[in-house]
Amino acid sequence: MAISTRVREESGFGVVELLIAMTVMVIGIMAIVAGLGSGIIAVKRAGDESTAAALADAQMEAYRALPNCAIYLNDATIASAGSAYTADPAYNGDATKRIQTNAPLLDPSGSCAMASTPTNLTTAHQSLTGADGRSYWVDTYIVEGTAVTGTAVKKVTLVVRDPKDATNATALVRESSEFTPPTGCNNPVDSGQRSTGC
Secondary structure, three states: OHHHHHHHOOOOHHHHHHHHHHHHHHHHHHHHHHHHHHHHHHHHHHHHHHHHHHHHHHHHHHHHOOOHHHOOEOHHHHHOOOHHHHHOHHHHOOHHHEOEOOOOOOOOOOOOOHHHOOHHHHOOEEEEEOOOOOEEEEEEEEEEEEOOOOOEEEEEEEEEEOOOOOOOOOEEEEEEEEEOOOOOOOOOHHHOOOOOOO
């Protein structure tokens, strides 16, 4: 009788069960906290990329509003851009065909005047403020290429870099667009002679 009573007794098991339950709960809570932490980082990164994409879109739309002859980069801004700028594939891959000049190519009537291109569109490496109030480095590359039709085009590539990266090596967004001159613009890029709007 004493043995059966002792087997049915539950005293002493509460502490062991409590320890097991607490261990399982701690493991579960740690997994949830780790998931929340990585989620917060992912949301922050997505926010940075979204702001960078908006900056790149705004810059590209500004280029689309210009006549073809007014799309160029100022030489001085390329020389002072830094190592992250010159290490980018958009710079190194097309180094022999870069369009860099101190003034736009003028047509005979002079309709593509220097004043028609805002400074922020001729600067190769610049800091622009995003909607979140932070400064983002925006690098612009302009190279000459050839379209499928054989026409000379200007390819503009914008790279928006992570403001938290002190070396400016981390690209958040990369956007490219080709600009074809209007019909009748057959002169070579370096000739200095252009039809109106070329």
